[in-house]
Structures are given as structure tokens and as C-alpha cells.
Amino acid sequence: MRPLVVAVNGVTGRMGRTRHLHGALLPLQRSGIRSAGRRRELDLVLVGRRAAAVSQLAREHGVRRWSTDLDAVLGDPEVDVYFDAQRSGLRSGAVTAAIKARKHLYCEKPLALDGAAALELARDAEQAQIRTGMVQDKLFTPGFRALRSVLAAGALGRILDVRGDFGYWVSADAAGRPQRPSWNYRRADGGDFIADLFSHWYYLLAMVGTPLAVSALLATHVPRRHDESGRPYDVDVEDLGHVLVRLHGGVTGVISTSWIQRPPTPFTLTLHGTRATAMATPDACTLSTATLPAPGATPVPRQQPVPMPPQEDEFLSQWRQFLEHVAGDTPFPWTFCYAARAALFCDAIRNSGRRGTWCDVPEDTGDVR
Incomplete structure (x- = not known):
């Protein structure tokens, strides 16, 4: 059983480095995950915009693969999962590219800065038949x-x-x-x-x-x-x-x-x-x-x-559950569809703040389950 390969974008930032890389992914790389009742190894590809920062981080933690070329990483058939912890305004474009490349997706919140954009990403991911997840730490x-x-x-x-x-x-x-x-x-x-x-x-x-x-x-x-x-x-x-x-x-x-x-x-x-x-x-x-x-x-x-x-790092717990969802049949309810509903909730708050009135939160997400 070959390793599950995860491309991690945004790990040079505070949250990406401390909570996701140090707190979750490196420990899971040591322990592996469960797939079909067997241990499956985890391999990482670190992605960032600054070569000096991402290469140093890779050296510090013994990660063999790193890149500043997201398109090349997404084009690699060995990469199974794309994770995005970039600043919020950069996320939609990278996630769109990962959907087109048919990569399973795990993201920091928010998925997008408005409900319409989040719904579009959720629908595109569902049509591509890829597995999605959002951090709900x-x-x-x-x-x-x-x-x-x-x-x-x-x-x-x-x-x-x-x-x-x-x-x-x-x-x-x-x-x-x-x-x-x-x-x-x-x-x-x-x-x-x-x-x-x-x-x-x-x-x-x-x-x-x-x-x-x-x-x-x-x-x-x-x-x-x-x-x-x-x-x-x-x-x-x-x-x-x-x-x-x-x-x-x-x-x-x-x-x-x-x-x-x-x-x-x-x-x-x-x-x-x-x-x-x-x-x-x-x-x-x-x-x-x-x-x-x-x-x-x-x-x-x-x-x-x-x-x-029992005590366990919250980021590690959810990462394990999502990766076992990708590798097998472990349920994972916090999908892009769930994130789209959260984005619609945020839209309603903004609209209410501007108008000074009550605003309904849309329940209908169309054909997205």
C-alpha cells in the first residue's frame, strides 16, 4: 500500500506551521493512519510562495519534497490530497485548481469570503466526485x-x-x-x-x-x-x-x-x-x-x-479523521457543503449589519448534499 501523499500549502504562516504541520501532520507521519484495517504511511509536500522559507521548513523537519509551483504540485499524479491554509483571499483560486486536478481537499476556514463563491466550490467538488473537508477545530x-x-x-x-x-x-x-x-x-x-x-x-x-x-x-x-x-x-x-x-x-x-x-x-x-x-x-x-x-x-x-x-491535539484528531475518510470509509460530515452553509450564515450577518434588520439564513443549497 503506497503512502498517502498530502500537499500542504500555507505552512510558513503561524497557523499552518504550528497547528497543522507541528501539531498534526508530522505526528501523523510518524504514526501513520488506518486504511482497510492496516497502517498506511503519510508523505508530505510543502508548498509556499517564498522558496527560502518553505525550503528551510522542509529541511528542519526532514520533509523531502517542497515547491513554490502549485500548478506543478497539483499536476503530480502521486499527490492525493491538497490542504490550503493560505490567507483567506487566496484560497478560492487554489481550491478551484485543485478541484480541476481531482485532488481530495481539506481547508482552513473560511472556504470563501461569500456564500455564492462557497456554493460554487462545493458544487464543483461534488461534480468532480472528490472528498472534501473543512477545519472545525x-x-x-x-x-x-x-x-x-x-x-x-x-x-x-x-x-x-x-x-x-x-x-x-x-x-x-x-x-x-x-x-x-x-x-x-x-x-x-x-x-x-x-x-x-x-x-x-x-x-x-x-x-x-x-x-x-x-x-x-x-x-x-x-x-x-x-x-x-x-x-x-x-x-x-x-x-x-x-x-x-x-x-x-x-x-x-x-x-x-x-x-x-x-x-x-x-x-x-x-x-x-x-x-x-x-x-x-x-x-x-x-x-x-x-x-x-x-x-x-x-x-x-x-x-x-x-x-x-482523553487528551489529544484537536488539529491532529480532525486531520486523522479526514485522512481516514479519504483512505477508507470513516464518516466525515464537515464537507464543503457544510462550509457553504456557514458562508451563507456569514452573508446573513453582514446583510443584517448593513440593513439594521433581521435577515434569514438560506437553508437551500440547491443540488449540493
């Missing part, structure tokens, strides 16, 4: 895996309301080094606050129910920032979004997301049910109930931690 963290087990057990009863909070303070002045690349704040370079962050919220909300409608308040509170060299530039991307949401089954919710706040933990999702409330972060999940010991008394919350599943 928060679902594979210990805290959200524990929350999924709580939901599966019905421990919360009927879910009534959802509260989500995400954020951290991104340095805005020349003295503080920005924690996010400056292109994130420039729309012409592919920066898109809604697509970047609410793509995460789509799959977290979908644990409870499909988003049906949204009402959004969006803002840019820091209109001028400094890039990696300390040079000032104008910001034309939002840095805050408060979104009311209606989910399937009558569940209500509110999601607050920003790059201008300092919460104790970046991602927090709270689900209020008829039996209990669950609060989940990537690292933990707790259940709480409140009792009224006497009329008019203050509720006394009772909290208990939910047992954590």
Missing part, C-alpha cells in the same frame, strides 16, 4: 467534545437559549506587537472579521440547531492600526459583532465576538436547558442547576465538572 477540543457528550445524553433537557462569547485584545499601537497579521484588517487583502470568526460559531451553534435568522450589530472601534513593521494603516474590517440568532426548534441566542475585549477565556458557549445549564470552553465543561429553597430566596447554583475525554 473547536469541536475537537476537550471542552466541546465533553459538551457534545452532554447533548447526546440529553442532560440539559430541552435547549432554550444559547450564549456565546469570544474575544481578545489585539494590540493597536506601534508599541504593541499585533497578535494577528495586519492583512486581517484590510478587506482588499482578504481580511474578513465575519467569515473568520463566525465560521467557528456556525459549527458550534449547529450542535444545538441550524441557524435560521440573525440580527446583527457590527462596528469598527479601532479605525487605525499598526502593521508588523510599526507602520500605521487604515482599517476597513469590523472588530466587533453582537448577533442575535434564531435556531431550529425555537432556540434563541446571542453571540458576542470581538478583537477589542479581554475575557478570561477566548471561546465560551453557554447552553440553558429545562434541566440544567452547560458552560463550555475549549478546555473544560461544567453543568449547573439552580434551586429555590424557599419562595423569594436567591437561587443556589450547583456546579459539577463534566468528565473530560
